[in-house]
Amino acid sequence: MIRFLETITDKESYVSKRNVQFITEALGKKNVRFHRIANPDVLSELNIDNDDILIAETRDGVVRHAVSMLGCRNTVESDRTIVLTQNKEYVKSELQRHGILSPRKITIEEVKKGYTYFVKPMFGEDSNFVDIDSVCQSKEEVRRKADVIQKAGFTPMIEEFIGGEEYTVALLMKEGKKEAYPIKVNLFTPWNIMTHAAKFSENEICEAVYNTRLEDIAKKAFEVVGCQHYMRIDFRRDSQGRYYLIDFNLFPGLGPTDHFAKCMNLHLNISYHDVLTKIIETATK
Numbered sequence: 001m002i003r004f005l006e007t008i009t010d011k012e013s014y015v016s017k018r019n020v021q022f023i024t025e026a027l028g029k030k031n032v033r034f035h036r037i038a039n040p041d042v043l044s045e046l047n048i049d050n051d052d053i054l055i056a057e058t059r060d061g062v063v064r065h066a067v068s069m070l071g072c073r074n075t076v077e078s079d080r081t082i083v084l085t086q087n088k089e090y091v092k093s094e095l096q097r098h099g100i101l102s103p104r105k106i107t108i109e110e111v112k113k114g115y116t117y118f119v120k121p122m123f124g125e126d127s128n129f130v131d132i133d134s135v136c137q138s139k140e141e142v143r144r145k146a147d148v149i150q151k152a153g154f155t156p157m158i159e160e161f162i163g164g165e166e167y168t169v170a171l172l173m174k175e176g177k178k179e180a181y182p183i184k185v186n187l188f189t190p191w192n193i194m195t196h197a198a199k200f201s202e203n204e205i206c207e208a209v210y211n212t213r214l215e216d217i218a219k220k221a222f223e224v225v226g227c228q229h230y231m232r233i234d235f236r237r238d239s240q241g242r243y244y245l246i247d248f249n250l251f252p253g254l255g256p257t258d259h260f261a262k263c264m265n266l267h268l269n270i271s272y273h274d275v276l277t278k279i280i281e282t283a284t285k
Contacts, residue, residue: 003054075284100245165237
């Protein structure tokens with residue numbers, strides 16, 4: 001039995017209702033279950049046995065620990081991986097130590113006329129609160145966007161804006177070997193940025209990228225944050241050909257039209273069922 005597990009303590013559901021239908025159709029109704037639980041005590045009621053595979057898409061430390069003690073194969077990540085992929089400020093220093101570029105963090109006092117900046121929440125993923133107004137060219141615009149994020153209960157972060165091309169890389173770990181599948185995402189948005197709305201739009205053109213340098217950078221970043229199963233990483237490529245790591249997606253969308261599946265389809269020409277199978281195969285005891 002393949003079980004997808006989330007906790008209600010996470011602010012967002014990583015497996016949407018729409019994707020539940022797609023995953024069920026691909027794997028078969030008899031072979032898959034979906035659970036969204038409040039606490040680890042509920043696990044004992046799910047009749048999980050050692051032959052089950054748990055795709056655990058949760059940041060809840062108590063639940064993750066409980067899952068790891070069940071004895072079945074699972075995709076639980078370490079506390080360190082959770083922290084590094086969630087805290088966009090903290091992870092920058094780790095990336096820098098390993099020679100991986102990311103946009104420089106800016107203070108409001110450093111904002112100058114004539115430069116372009118990007119404002120987003122310091123924590124979280126899924127491009128929440130990322131829209132056209134995230135790109136700012138004045139201190140007033142920066143403050144306005146930061147206020148919107150702060151009023152929603154999040155901590156805003158200001159970065160230098162990296163103009164150029166958008167890339168995303170699906171990564172998996174199988175039997176100790178990292179696999180990377182990069183694609184270029186041609187967006188029809190101002191500044192060519194991946195907004196929250198654009199993530200759920202089909203108005204884009206994706207193409208496979210065969211670039212060992214980008215693959216190596218993505219694999220290195222995967223290793224830096226200690227990921228052991230699968231994730232997707234977003235990059236921007238500037239006019240000088242330098243790749244900047246923009247964001248980690250530890251729990252990427254798993255639908256047939258989401259970027260993770262697109263990365264693998266464009267490189268391997270495999271079915272949606274086979275994409276899910278490769279994700280399931282990353283589970284370990």
